[in-house]
Amino acid sequence: MKIRTRLTIWYAAILIISLIIIGIGTYEQIIEQMELRHLSHLWENALSETSESVVWVGVPAVLLGLLGGWWITRRALGPVTALTEAVERTNDANLHERLPRTGNGDELDRLTEVFNDMTSRLDSSFQRIREFTLHASHELKTPLTVMRGELETALREGDFPAVQRDMLLSQLDEIERLAKIVDGLTLLAKADSGQIKLKFEPVRLEELVRESVADAKILAQPQAIQVNCSECRDVIISGDRHRLRQLLLNLTDNAIKYNQPRGTVNISLSRQNGFAELKIENTGAGLAPEMQPRVFERFFRGDSSHSSLIEGCGLGLSIARWIVLAHHGSIQFVSEPGKLTIVTVKVPVGAVN
Amino acid sequence: MRVLVVEDEKKTASFIRKALQAEGFAVDVCHRGDEALTAAATSSFDGIVLDIMLPERDGLSVLRQLRDRQNRTPVLLLSARGAVNERVEGLNAGADDYLPKPFVIAELVARVRALGRRGSESKSTMLRVADLTLDTVAHRAERGGKHFDLTAREFRLLEFLMRSAGRICGRMSIIEKVWDYDFDPGTNLVDVYVKRLREKIDEGFEPKLLHTVRGVGYVLKE
Numbered sequence: 001m002k003i004r005t006r007l008t009i010w011y012a013a014i015l016i017i018s019l020i021i022i023g024i025g026t027y028e029q030i031i032e033q034m035e036l037r038h039l040s041h042l043w044e045n046a047l048s049e050t051s052e053s054v055v056w057v058g059v060p061a062v063l064l065g066l067l068g069g070w071w072i073t074r075r076a077l078g079p080v081t082a083l084t085e086a087v088e089r090t091n092d093a094n095l096h097e098r099l100p101r102t103g104n105g106d107e108l109d110r111l112t113e114v115f116n117d118m119t120s121r122l123d124s125s126f127q128r129i130r131e132f133t134l135h136a137s138h139e140l141k142t143p144l145t146v147m148r149g150e151l152e153t154a155l156r157e158g159d160f161p162a163v164q165r166d167m168l169l170s171q172l173d174e175i176e177r178l179a180k181i182v183d184g185l186t187l188l189a190k191a192d193s194g195q196i197k198l199k200f201e202p203v204r205l206e207e208l209v210r211e212s213v214a215d216a217k218i219l220a221q222p223q224a225i226q227v228n229c230s231e232c233r234d235v236i237i238s239g240d241r242h243r244l245r246q247l248l249l250n251l252t253d254n255a256i257k258y259n260q261p262r263g264t265v266n267i268s269l270s271r272q273n274g275f276a277e278l279k280i281e282n283t284g285a286g287l288a289p290e291m292q293p294r295v296f297e298r299f300f301r302g303d304s305s306h307s308s309l310i311e312g313c314g315l316g317l318s319i320a321r322w323i324v325l326a327h328h329g330s331i332q333f334v335s336e337p338g339k340l341t342i343v344t345v346k347v348p349v350g351a352v353n
Numbered sequence: 354m355r356v357l358v359v360e361d362e363k364k365t366a367s368f369i370r371k372a373l374q375a376e377g378f379a380v381d382v383c384h385r386g387d388e389a390l391t392a393a394a395t396s397s398f399d400g401i402v403l404d405i406m407l408p409e410r411d412g413l414s415v416l417r418q419l420r421d422r423q424n425r426t427p428v429l430l431l432s433a434r435g436a437v438n439e440r441v442e443g444l445n446a447g448a449d450d451y452l453p454k455p456f457v458i459a460e461l462v463a464r465v466r467a468l469g470r471r472g473s474e475s476k477s478t479m480l481r482v483a484d485l486t487l488d489t490v491a492h493r494a495e496r497g498g499k500h501f502d503l504t505a506r507e508f509r510l511l512e513f514l515m516r517s518a519g520r521i522c523g524r525m526s527i528i529e530k531v532w533d534y535d536f537d538p539g540t541n542l543v544d545v546y547v548k549r550l551r552e553k554i555d556e557g558f559e560p561k562l563l564h565t566v567r568g569v570g571y572v573l574k575e
Contacts, residue, residue, distance in 0.1 A: 141455065146368050149458035152569060153372060156459065172568035179455055183537050199438070214506070218545055242535045253540045316539060 003080075004073050011069035015062045023054045079108045087115065095123035133189040140182045148175050177313070184315035188298065191322050198240035198326055205235045205244070205276050205347075209269045212248035216256060216265065223261045227252075231268040235276040237347050239327050247323040248278075250316050251343055255282035258341070271349065275329075278345040286335035295333045296321040354399040354469055355379040359389040359415065360431070361407050369402065372458045373465060386410030390418055393426065400468035402461070403448075404431045405439050413443055420447040427468040431456070457523035457569045467520060480515040483575045485554060485562055487515055494554070501553045506531070510546055511554070514563070514573040523570040547571055 030046040079102065086099045098116045102109045151172050160168065190196050209232055217227045255265045263283040270277050287295060287302050294300050299314040317333075324331040329347035356373055360366035361384045370380045381398070383389050386407045393401065401419075405412035416428055430443045430451040440451050450464055480487040485496045489512060494501045503511065510531045514522060524543045528534045532542070551563045564572050 142362050142365055145455045146364050148455065149368050149372065152458050153375070155568070157375075169568050176568070180537055180539060184539075187536075214504070215542060218549065219540060219542060222545070245534065246536045246538075249534070249538050249540065249542075253538070313539060 004070075004077050007073040007077075008066070008070050011073075012062075012066050015065045015069075019054065019058045019062055022058065023050060026050050026053065083108060083112060083115075090119060092126060095119050095126060130189060130192045133185060134193065137182050137186040137189055140178075141186075144175060144179050144182060148172065148179070151175065181313045181315070184313045184319060188315065188318060188322065191326075198243060200238050200240060202236050203239045203241050203244060205237050205239075205278075206232050206269055208241070208244055208248055209267065209278065212245070212252050213267055215249065216252040216267070219253065220256045220259075220265065223256070223259070223263075225256055225259050225261070225263050225265060227256075227265045227267070229267045231270050233269055233271050235269060235271055235349060237276050237327070237349055239347065243323045243326070247320050247345070250320045251278075251280045251345070254316055255280050255284075255341075255343070258282065258284040260284055272346075274349055275346040276349050278347075280343045280345075282341050283339070284341055286337040286339065286341045287333075288337060289335075292333055292335055296331070354466075355381070355397075356400045356402060356465055357389065357392055357398045357426075358382045358402045359384075359386070359407065359412065360402070360404045361385065362404075369458070369461065372462055376462050376466070378465065386412070386415045389415050393419055393424055394422070398426050400465055401426050401428045402431065402465060403428050405443065406433060413439065413446060416443060416446045416448060429461075429464055429468055453525055453529055456525070457521065459521045459566070459569055460523045460526060463517075463520035467517075480512065480518075482515055482518045482562060482573055483560065484558075485515070487511060496554055496558055503550075503553065507546065507550050507553070510550055514571065517573070519572070519574045521566050521570055521572045527570065543571075 027046065027050040030050060034046055083099065090097070090099075098120070099112050101112045101116070151168060155165070155168055155172070187196070209229070213227060213229045213232075220227050252265065252267065255267075259265060259282045264281075265283075266279075266281040268279045270279075291302055295302075296317050298318045300317070301314055321331050324345055324347065327347045329345060331346075332344045333341070334344070335341040354377075356378050358366055358369050358373070358380055360369060360382070363384065366382050366384065370382050373380045381392060381396075383392055384407075387410055389401070389403070390410075403412045403415060407415070412430060416430070419426070419428070427449040428447070430440070430448045431454055432440050432443065432451055433454050443451060449468060452461060452464055478489045480489065485494070487494045487508075492508060494503055494508065494511060510527070513527065513531050525537065527543050528538060532538075547563065547565075555561045555563055560575060562573055562575065564574065566572055
């Protein structure tokens with residue numbers, strides 16, 4: 001129950017109790033007066049007079065009081081409601097915004113001030129983390145390029161025994177992997193700090209889906225995984241072609257990587273109430289329900305021994321999520337372990353902004 | 354061949370210089386855009402390796418200035434991945450080639466060498482490497498009189514490899530030029546496609562044409 005309703009009810013109860021006390025008091029006064037004047041045979045008269053005054057004066061007074069009380073609580077608590085709504089709107093993306101203050105120095109104004117201080121502290125530590133990631137990934141790039149190049153040159157020019165050659169080649173693979181992670185981190189760090197501008201244009205999503213189905217079929221061949229496209233409706237959305245292709249490849253590749261040999265991947269694109277709905281289903285081992293909400297977190301890895309064998313930078317789904325959100329859409333991961341894992345992406349149709 | 358390398362990251366620059374010198378190029382290095390313009394105005398180069406991301410005057414502006422001054426030295430742009438627009442701008446501004454960062458050094462060297470051959474390399478529609486031929490107009494690929502069925506993607510891959518015949522092609526530049534992906538797909542897409550292509554063009558033929566350079570990429574050569 002809202003504080004406002006509760007206060008109004010208490011207020012009404014107090015008013016009614018006081019009315020009853022006044023009524024009883026008045027009644028007893030009248031009786032006493034009558035007894036003094038030996039008019040006690042008229043007590044019925046006294047009762048009706050009391051109730052009359054209670055009904056004609058008391059009840060309107062109580063109603064007026066109730067109305068007044070409701071109005072006062074409403075006025076007093078209005079800023080609380082406004083504050084609540086403003087706080088509700090606060091998230092990690094708009095931490096830099098400050099809630100408007102009344103400036104009258106009352107308790108609520110003070111609360112707003114404290115809240116603003118808190119978000120500004122949070123904002124600056126978020127900012128520091130973002131900058132750190134951005135700088136760190138940038139700083140890592142050059143040494144990686146140099147290491148990679150020098151190893152390459154050494155391998156090409158040097159004459160190594162087979163065992164050492166293999167060691168160097170495996171180092172080259174690891175450097176490549178590290179470079180991929182750094183790349184993914186840079187992308188996400190840039191996205192976080194709003195440095196990536198998407199180029200929105202009308203995109204025929206079905207064409208991109210068909211293209212990625214064709215790639216997926218070929219990627220899936222080595223493990224004899226079957227890739228189907230059960231539905232592919234024509235849908236035009238406003239989006240960034242490159243990023244959408246990245247999203248599609250990312251999701252289909254995951255569906256293949258985390259599948260089992262001779263499994264199935266199904267891709268469908270349909271239209272539902274103004275949204276393009278893309279579904280990618282796979283018959284892999286899936287993920288336990290308690291892990292599913294964490295699947296879009298950076299570097300999240302399921303606990304199964306299977307997943308640690310899979311090559312990947314651990315940022316694929318975080319990147320996918322960023323791309324979907326940048327297209328004002330939503331992404332959902334639902335898995336029934338051992339049966340079916342479904343990733344659903346919804347993006348609004350049309351409307352260029 | 355004398356080459357100017359414009360790269361602000363000192364370590365990267367010196368490492369590019371070492372690699373080019375090892376291949377017999379004379380190399381000048383500068384770290385800033387205005388220095389590059391001065392160097393290009395005072396001496397003549399056979400090629401310029403130009404990083405887009407430079408402090409103050411960036412690579413694109415250097416390139417425009419060069420072309421405005423009627424300097425036609427071939428330019429290879431180094432661009433960060435994810436910067437498609439910059440790259441398109443760069444090609445429009447008169448760059449001859451581009452290479453996404455991080456690059457495979459062997460590929461950079463090969464591209465720099467190819468810069469010198471620009472112009473002579475025509476946009477021919479009949480490509481030939483040994484007995485393998487590709488007709489980009491009729492969309493036909495043949496080897497030793499045998500015709501192959503190629504998907505559109507395989508065709509583009511083969512065309513790219515044949516146009517860069519003899520040069521190492523890194524995975525990233527294959528992804529960029531054949532798939533037009535501006536990101537690291539994080540998959541073995543290229544390897545899987547190359548394997549399929551190899552089954553078609555090399556199986557049952559001698560000599561093998563499509564070679565793997567482990568840890569680096571692929572090369573098509575006799």
